[in-house]
Amino acid sequence: MNKDAQMRAAINQKLIETGERERLKELLRAKLIECGWKDQLKAHCKEVIKEKGLEHVTVDDLVAEITPKG
Amino acid sequence: RSARAAPALPPPPPSLLCNTIFVCRPRGRPSFVVGARTLAGRAAPPSSRNTALASSSSPSPPPPPAARGRALPPMVSRPEPESEAMDAELVVTPPGCSHLSSFKVDNWKQNLRAIYQCFVWSGTAEARKRKAKSCVCHVCGVHLNRLHSCLHCVFFGCFTKKHIHEHAKSKRHNLAIELMYGGIYCFLCQDYIYDKDIEIIAKEEQRKAWKMQGVGEKFSTWEPTKRELELLKHNPKRRKITSNCTIGLRGLINLGNTCFMNCIVQALTHTPLLRDFFLSDRHRCEMQSPSSCLVCEMSSLFQEFYSGHRSPHIPYKLLHLVWTHARHLAGYEQQDAHEFLIAALDVLHRHCKGDDNGKKANNPNHCNCIIDQIFTGGLQSDVTCQVCHGVSTTIDPFWDISLDLPGSSTPFWPLSPGSESSVVNGESHVSGTTTLTDCLRRFTRPEHLGSSAKIKCSGCHSYQESTKQLTMKKLPIVACFHLKRFEHSAKLRRKITTYVSFPLELDMTPFMASSKESRMNGQYQQPTDSLNNDNKYSLFAVVNHQGTLESGHYTSFIRQHKDQWFKCDDAIITKASIEDVLDSEGYVQVAFFSCLYSLVQWHALSVYHSETFPSSC
Numbered sequence: 001m002n003k004d005a006q007m008r009a010a011i012n013q014k015l016i017e018t019g020e021r022e023r024l025k026e027l028l029r030a031k032l033i034e035c036g037w038k039d040q041l042k043a044h045c046k047e048v049i050k051e052k053g054l055e056h057v058t059v060d061d062l063v064a065e066i067t068p069k070g
Numbered sequence: 071r072s073a074r075a076a077p078a079l080p081p082p083p084p085s086l087l088c089n090t091i092f093v094c095r096p097r098g099r100p101s102f103v104v105g106a107r108t109l110a111g112r113a114a115p116p117s118s119r120n121t122a123l124a125s126s127s128s129p130s131p132p133p134p135p136a137a138r139g140r141a142l143p144p145m146v147s148r149p150e151p152e153s154e155a156m157d158a159e160l161v162v163t164p165p166g167c168s169h170l171s172s173f174k175v176d177n178w179k180q181n182l183r184a185i186y187q188c189f190v191w192s193g194t195a196e197a198r199k200r201k202a203k204s205c206v207c208h209v210c211g212v213h214l215n216r217l218h219s220c221l222h223c224v225f226f227g228c229f230t231k232k233h234i235h236e237h238a239k240s241k242r243h244n245l246a247i248e249l250m251y252g253g254i255y256c257f258l259c260q261d262y263i264y265d266k267d268i269e270i271i272a273k274e275e276q277r278k279a280w281k282m283q284g285v286g287e288k289f290s291t292w293e294p295t296k297r298e299l300e301l302l303k304h305n306p307k308r309r310k311i312t313s314n315c316t317i318g319l320r321g322l323i324n325l326g327n328t329c330f331m332n333c334i335v336q337a338l339t340h341t342p343l344l345r346d347f348f349l350s351d352r353h354r355c356e357m358q359s360p361s362s363c364l365v366c367e368m369s370s371l372f373q374e375f376y377s378g379h380r381s382p383h384i385p386y387k388l389l390h391l392v393w394t395h396a397r398h399l400a401g402y403e404q405q406d407a408h409e410f411l412i413a414a415l416d417v418l419h420r421h422c423k424g425d426d427n428g429k430k431a432n433n434p435n436h437c438n439c440i441i442d443q444i445f446t447g448g449l450q451s452d453v454t455c456q457v458c459h460g461v462s463t464t465i466d467p468f469w470d471i472s473l474d475l476p477g478s479s480t481p482f483w484p485l486s487p488g489s490e491s492s493v494v495n496g497e498s499h500v501s502g503t504t505t506l507t508d509c510l511r512r513f514t515r516p517e518h519l520g521s522s523a524k525i526k527c528s529g530c531h532s533y534q535e536s537t538k539q540l541t542m543k544k545l546p547i548v549a550c551f552h553l554k555r556f557e558h559s560a561k562l563r564r565k566i567t568t569y570v571s572f573p574l575e576l577d578m579t580p581f582m583a584s585s586k587e588s589r590m591n592g593q594y595q596q597p598t599d600s601l602n603n604d605n606k607y608s609l610f611a612v613v614n615h616q617g618t619l620e621s622g623h624y625t626s627f628i629r630q631h632k633d634q635w636f637k638c639d640d641a642i643i644t645k646a647s648i649e650d651v652l653d654s655e656g657y658v659q660v661a662f663f664s665c666l667y668s669l670v671q672w673h674a675l676s677v678y679h680s681e682t683f684p685s686s687c
Contacts, residue, residue, distance in 0.1 A: 005212065008213075008214075009206070009211075009212070009213060012202070012213050013202035013203065014202075016192070016198050016201055016202035016205075017195070017198050017199050017202045018198075019195075019198060019283040019284075022191075022279075022280070022283050022285055023283070023284075023285055026280075026285045058260060058261040058262075059253075059261055059262040060261070
């Protein structure tokens with residue numbers, strides 16, 4: 001692993017250990033809901049499902065479709 | 071036993087009966103289908119679904135009895151056959167996928183809980199340490215890339231790089247759990263699966279861990295239980311909301327010069343967040359006598375407005391309560407609509423004691439009640455000493471902005487003495503119609519207080535001349551602008567009829583305290599950032615006054631759904647166009663703007679309902 005990846009791993013570990021990662025995640029989640037991002041993406045998901053049909057859509061399909069927009 | 075009739079449903083709890091229930095028609099059936107499936111788990115193979123369709127013999131719920139004496143048919147339409155099949159699936163709740171059955175043996179629940187606690191939602195410090203150390207891909211050593219844990223053995227692999235897929239294939243371990251959100255992946259189904267039992271465990275473990283870490287409760291949208299769905303299907307107050315429906319519109323009988331009150335009531339009942347607050351029954355009355363609580367009365371008023379009844383409502387109780395709590399408005403004389411608005415907000419704010427404002431209520435000027443959350447902004451006043459240029463700043467809460475108009479006794483133009491001050495944002499006054507923005511520019515102009523109004527300067531330690539400037543420190547969610555059309559001075563009382571045009575969309579950025587600071591620092595004034603919608607407002611209600619001070623009449627325009635406007639003239643509600651609204655610029659006294667965010671909320675409300683209710687409900 002290169003230095004960059006090592007640094008990342010170390011930071012990640014610290015964030016998890018202190019519980020800060022969970023708090024940050026929740027803060028981000030709240031902000032994304034507040035500004036309507038979540039609702040917009042949700043609506044986009046529904047459109048994708050409508051187009052493709054529920055039977056033929058997997059979570060990965062959705063992820064691939066909405067990631068660029070997200 | 072078999073001949074025994076099904077027991078009658080117990081009477082629904084009062085909370086489900088008293089409130090009107092909303093069903094929004096989803097845009098096209100598939101969006102409903104998504105909702106049903108996520109609740110019920112993975113779709114059953116096509117053959118069994120056809121069976122469900124054929125055998126569905128549950129009768130469609132009878133439409134509610136036609137409203138007695140009222141002309142209009144009830145709003146609920148016939149259920150569609152496909153949605154009846156959805157009903158059947160919602161009730162059955164099949165397990166996630168057949169491949170889970172081999173997993174759900176012995177002590178599987180305990181084992182699964184352990185996995186959640188150790189690797190997904192680690193609440194204790196010890197668990198977090200373990201998670202931090204061990205949750206890396208066994209193939210490439212990285213913690214990123216959608217890490218999954220095998221459910222059959224101790225193996226972590228990333229999803230994006232397919233390391234977990236390789237493991238699943240070689241070991242025939244077909245189930246894995248995603249470590250960020252706890253989703254279960256089945257390699258045979260090649261998709262994430264939703265199992266009701268597992269979902270319950272997952273939710274509990276997440277809740278536990280978050281509580282331990284002090285993250286707080288996760289907001290989850292409400293999902294009705296089977297019983298609740300039954301009760302809702304039988305609720306006679308069920309209403310269907312289509313994009314054209316007029317639910318929420320109702321005329322108000324004039325009880326004797328009460329048009330001023332009627333207009334404000336129309337504006338308040340169409341304020342999106344206020345409507346959401348009351349329709350979700352959020353008020354908890356803590357008044358000694360609830361019958362004198364104005365908030366409770368507002369709650370009933372919302373029920374009346376959203377009941378679907380089209381006959382005009384008689385707001386005698388509201389009028390009585392207002393007279394009781396705002397004595398200065400009592401009597402049958404024509405009153406000022408703006409004054410009524412402020413008095414009403416004040417009484418509502420005082421009566422909101424029970425609603426979530428206990429924690430922040432230390433400051434009587436800014437509690438956390440719904441009125442403050444929606445209407446309260448912060449007005450910054452900067453007084454600058456002309457000698458030492460020291461600035462003294464105060465911030466006061468406000469519910470509305472009262473704007474002077476050209477044509478009053480105090481001169482309007484030029485906006486401020488001195489050449490530079492009539493230029494704001496590079497724009498100078500162009501002769502023609504006065505705009506709302508002109509009024510706001512005047513409101514936020516630096517004003518020389520004059521030699522007769524010297525302020526004691528703490529820097530100079532003496533009385534000095536100063537300038538004062540008002541700017542917005544904090545914007546409210548709903549901004550009310552009051553045009554001061556009624557001039558009351560010692561000598562005269564008159565109405566100013568100057569035309570003031572106003573926009574449908576208003577950007578408050580130039581009037582913010584932060585904008586003023588950047589201007590003063592010589593920073594380049596950014597062109598309006600279209601991505602940042604915080605300061606952008608949309609018009610949703612307008613209150614007009616026609617006639618003279620002595621004998622006049624108030625009407626209002628309010629916005630229904632996103633782009634439909636209606637004129638409210640006491641008991642008469644008529645459809646209006648945007649042009650009608652904007653043409654009333656000569657009569658506007660109060661204009662209500664809501665920030666864009668809360669209009670998005672109106673759509674979110676519709677979308678939310680379409681997920682939880684089948685269209686036949």
